[in-house]
Amino acid sequence: MLLTIRILIQPVGYVSPDEINALTEKLKEKFPFNTKIFPVIWPLQPPYSSYNIKRMQYDAKKINGFIAKKRADFLGKKGSYVLGIAGFDGYYNGLRFVFGLASVDLKVATIYTPRLKEQKEKYYERLGKEGTHELGHLFGLPHCENKHCVMSFSNSIAEVDNKGEDFCPECNAKLARIFH
Numbered sequence: 001m002l003l004t005i006r007i008l009i010q011p012v013g014y015v016s017p018d019e020i021n022a023l024t025e026k027l028k029e030k031f032p033f034n035t036k037i038f039p040v041i042w043p044l045q046p047p048y049s050s051y052n053i054k055r056m057q058y059d060a061k062k063i064n065g066f067i068a069k070k071r072a073d074f075l076g077k078k079g080s081y082v083l084g085i086a087g088f089d090g091y092y093n094g095l096r097f098v099f100g101l102a103s104v105d106l107k108v109a110t111i112y113t114p115r116l117k118e119q120k121e122k123y124y125e126r127l128g129k130e131g132t133h134e135l136g137h138l139f140g141l142p143h144c145e146n147k148h149c150v151m152s153f154s155n156s157i158a159e160v161d162n163k164g165e166d167f168c169p170e171c172n173a174k175l176a177r178i179f180h
C-alpha cells in the first residue's frame, strides 16, 4: 500500500484565497511520494503573545506552537503536517527576519509572505520555493550545498530567486527513502 502524506495549508493573519490557491498548486507533485494537500480557507488570528512590540514582528517559533495547538483542537492527536502561510513578518532567535521556520518536532512549518512580495511578479514562484523548502525540513532534510536545489539556504530575495523550485537528485533520493 502506498503511503499518502497529508499536508494542511493554514493561513494566519491576512492571506487571500488567491495566495492559498497559488501555494497549493505549487506544492502539487513536488515530492517523490504521494501527498494530499488540504487548503484551509479561513485564517487564524495570531495571538498577541507571539507579537514582539519592540521589533514589530512575530516570533516564528511561537506561531508554530500556536498552529500546533489549533491543529490538536481541530484534528486531535493524529494530526497531519501543517504548512502555515502568514501575512506578516516573522523572526527567530538571532535572525533579523525569516522567510520561514520549520518545527520538526511539531510537524508544523510556517512561511512569511511580506518580504516575498518585493517585485510582485515573482511572488507566487517564491511562495512555492519557500513552502517546498520548509516542508523539506519537516520531512527531515537539512540545508543543501547545491545552489540550484530548493533546499539551499536563502537569506535574501536574490537567493530565493536564484535557486530552483525543485529538489536536487540527492535531496529527492533522501526524501524517497524517508517515506517509501
Ligand SMILES: [Zn+2]
Residues within 6 Å of the ligand: 133, 137, 143, 153
Ligand atoms: Zn531552511
Ligand SMILES: [Zn+2]
Residues within 6 Å of the ligand: 144, 145, 146, 149, 150, 151, 152, 167, 168, 169, 170, 171, 172
Ligand atoms: Zn539538494
